[in-house]
Amino acid sequence: MPDIVLIILDTQRRDRLSIYGHPQQTSPHLDEFATESTLFERAIAPAQWTVPSHASMFTGLYPSTHQVTQATSKLSGSYPTLAEILQADGYHTAGFCNNPLVGVLDTGLIRGFNQFFNYAGAAPNRPLDLTRTWVRRKISQQWRRFALHVSQYFARSDWLFRISLHPMLTPLWTRWVNYKGNTARSIDDLIDYHKVHRGGGQPLFLFLNLMGTHMPYRPPQDYIKRFVPDVDKAAYSFINRFNADAARWASPVEEPLSAWESHIIDGFYNAEVAHQDYHLGRLLRYLKDSGALEDTLVIIATDHGEGHGDHHFFGHSFVVYQELVHVPLVISYPQMFPVGKRIQTNVSTRRIFHTVLDVAGITPPIDESNPNADVKNLSLARSTNCAPDSENGLVFAEAFPPQTLLSVIEHHHPHLIESMLLTCVRRGVYQDSHKLAVANNYIEGLFDIAVDPTEQVNLAEQNRQLATDLQNKISAFVQLAQHYHTDSPYDGSVSPDVINHLKALGYIE
Numbered sequence: 001m002p003d004i005v006l007i008i009l010d011t012q013r014r015d016r017l018s019i020y021g022h023p024q025q026t027s028p029h030l031d032e033f034a035t036e037s038t039l040f041e042r043a044i045a046p047a048q049w050t051v052p053s054h055a056s057m058f059t060g061l062y063p064s065t066h067q068v069t070q071a072t073s074k075l076s077g078s079y080p081t082l083a084e085i086l087q088a089d090g091y092h093t094a095g096f097c098n099n100p101l102v103g104v105l106d107t108g109l110i111r112g113f114n115q116f117f118n119y120a121g122a123a124p125n126r127p128l129d130l131t132r133t134w135v136r137r138k139i140s141q142q143w144r145r146f147a148l149h150v151s152q153y154f155a156r157s158d159w160l161f162r163i164s165l166h167p168m169l170t171p172l173w174t175r176w177v178n179y180k181g182n183t184a185r186s187i188d189d190l191i192d193y194h195k196v197h198r199g200g201g202q203p204l205f206l207f208l209n210l211m212g213t214h215m216p217y218r219p220p221q222d223y224i225k226r227f228v229p230d231v232d233k234a235a236y237s238f239i240n241r242f243n244a245d246a247a248r249w250a251s252p253v254e255e256p257l258s259a260w261e262s263h264i265i266d267g268f269y270n271a272e273v274a275h276q277d278y279h280l281g282r283l284l285r286y287l288k289d290s291g292a293l294e295d296t297l298v299i300i301a302t303d304h305g306e307g308h309g310d311h312h313f314f315g316h317s318f319v320v321y322q323e324l325v326h327v328p329l330v331i332s333y334p335q336m337f338p339v340g341k342r343i344q345t346n347v348s349t350r351r352i353f354h355t356v357l358d359v360a361g362i363t364p365p366i367d368e369s370n371p372n373a374d375v376k377n378l379s380l381a382r383s384t385n386c387a388p389d390s391e392n393g394l395v396f397a398e399a400f401p402p403q404t405l406l407s408v409i410e411h412h413h414p415h416l417i418e419s420m421l422l423t424c425v426r427r428g429v430y431q432d433s434h435k436l437a438v439a440n441n442y443i444e445g446l447f448d449i450a451v452d453p454t455e456q457v458n459l460a461e462q463n464r465q466l467a468t469d470l471q472n473k474i475s476a477f478v479q480l481a482q483h484y485h486t487d488s489p490y491d492g493s494v495s496p497d498v499i500n501h502l503k504a505l506g507y508i509e
Helices: 028-036 051-058 083-089 135-158 158-166 168-174 184-196 221-227 233-244 259-291 349-360 380-384 405-410 415-421 462-481 496-505
Strands: 003-009 039-042 092-097 115-118 202-211 296-301 329-332 344-348 395-399 426-431 432-437 441-446
Touching: 003 051, 003 259, 003 344, 003 349, 028 115, 028 259, 028 329, 039 395, 039 426, 039 496, 083 202, 083 349, 092 184, 092 395, 115 168, 115 380, 135 426, 184 202, 184 259, 184 405, 202 259, 233 259, 296 349, 344 349, 344 380, 344 395, 349 380, 395 496, 405 415, 432 462
Parallel strands: 003 202, 003 296, 039 344, 092 115, 092 202
Antiparallel strands: 039 329, 296 329, 395 426, 426 432, 432 441
């Protein structure tokens, strides 16, 4: 069985990567790796923000089924995670995570990992440092338990969450509580971990989440000079105010940004992209130089993108426009994914789940009660050959509004909630080159994304039949997705009951 490395570039916009056409060389190391891999041109994230999107990649299910749509949600025990299945089939599983929403909150997303290392939050958890004394390790463990408890409390308290977003407090927790983790350390640790555990008798599944392109934007000076060559005191003053106003990060904008403001935000964001790419390049170079790529499936994707005022939205909270759900996807495994091929089919990144199981040789028998059973046909390897894609290019994206952020907007800009339909569940459906976006049952727009990739021209009025047909497909999708939804508790360990559940589903023998 091959080793597997899953790399998620958290909050990475597809259109800011040079491999996808950005005019600046923002991602030379990913570009080089992509030319030796299979690149997907039309990969679509199943959700617009971290928690539901990771839940979909880890379970293969759309959010309407797995229902992990809030920071307070917890994955049902009815849905085995990718790590659980691989672990039960003999893989050694480890996570290296820079996003606290994945690694710190009790959402169930870290089920099945033998070891899970967090680089975000007040108590980072790195691979055991044997140079520490026993007393220091015990103190660190106790502090970590306390910090995790506090983090859970903040996630469940609207009042505390709102207070933490005050411009006087935001710079404190974003700088001193490892909000974006530590990209360099997590990659260093993964490389060292791989060196120790590779060839140890068990195949490896290593998950890495990088958070470098998330707000706030504080790239190193040399990267700022490269991507914002005209930076001055006014630019630094503006970006510092922007970084401090965390409530603004996810709030709609009533007035569009000025061209100068957009230029500064875009430049600082692109600098973060390039800085993260430098560190990603160190990992990719190690995998290549060590010979690991010869028998390792490497998947590089994004959980979602980011809005910078596009369509009057910032952040990644409420909509399914392209800047949020049209994401990069690169897969390296020459035995099944052709080198240098660019795939034009619409595909969902939830199928990362099926692809990993397919490459690992885990293919349960077809069972109509299990929406993930058809691993072979849902594997993205199928989209690289001449066979018809199993979903025929029909892909969905869902945006359930985060309740904590709705509460923030209610206190800062309550009039926006109704005028911008912020309480609505938004969905998008892709068919061939067309995309329909809806808010509940209201059609927001029909777009031909092949010729209008930024969704500026709404074709719904002039093509009502297509809009109606696609809206009907969304309705049928929701009905089916909710049909598969179940809810059962989970105790957080790979117990005999879990093993029996995986056997019943056919994932393991």
